[in-house]
Amino acid sequence: MFVEPRFNNPSTTHTGWIEVVCGSMFSGKTEELIRRVTRALIAKQRVLIFKPSIDVRYDDKDVVSHNKNAVTSVPVNNAKEIYDHVSECDVVAIDEAQFFDNDLVEVCTELANNGLRVIVCGLDMDFMGQPFEPMPQLMSVAEFVTKLHAVCMKCGEPAQFSYRFDASGEQVVLGESDVYEARCRKCYCEGMKTQKEVK
Secondary structure: OOOOOOOOOOOOOOOEEEEEEEOOOOOHHHHHHHHHHHHHHHHHOEEEEEEEEOOOOOOOEEOOOOOOOOOOOEOOOOHHHHHHHHHOOOOEEEEOHOOOOOHHHHHHHHHHHHHHHEEEEEEOOOOOOOOOOOHHHHHOOOOEEEEEOEOOOOOOOOEOOOEEEOOOOOOOOOOOOEEEEOHEEEHHHHHHHHHHHHH
């Protein structure tokens, strides 16, 4: 998908690219985003971090990991609001990408086409084990994809699923360990089967 840049960043002369960091709940995605952002800041690059305004679990503004590490961010209501802030920037980092609309793919592509490094972090699957848009599309257009794994909270094996105790059909339910567990495939399937039987 070719997206022509709509703005000009004359100070950016290098090639842009997209990095996607994905995985289940509690896999360290936000921690990895903060690590990459910190390295960019040490290199004296101009960095802006964005998060969806609906994510207020730890803080209204800051991006906060489960380990309570934090970086200041700009909360936005939709993907295209990001354009309003990136005229003088080298690196754009976006947390909880699965909570954005599908315009995020176009926005990230355009930013990269304009020479920016774009770091995107989010869940690759929802609680039903289905691809969580727009993450699959972002992964397909990214130069680099890192898939992180948590530890299964039932058996200790590598976990790639986000099991949710709440059996409601809503795709987006904000919560932490009170609502979600990281689980391996076997323990996830067992939990989903039990939920189905209870219904």
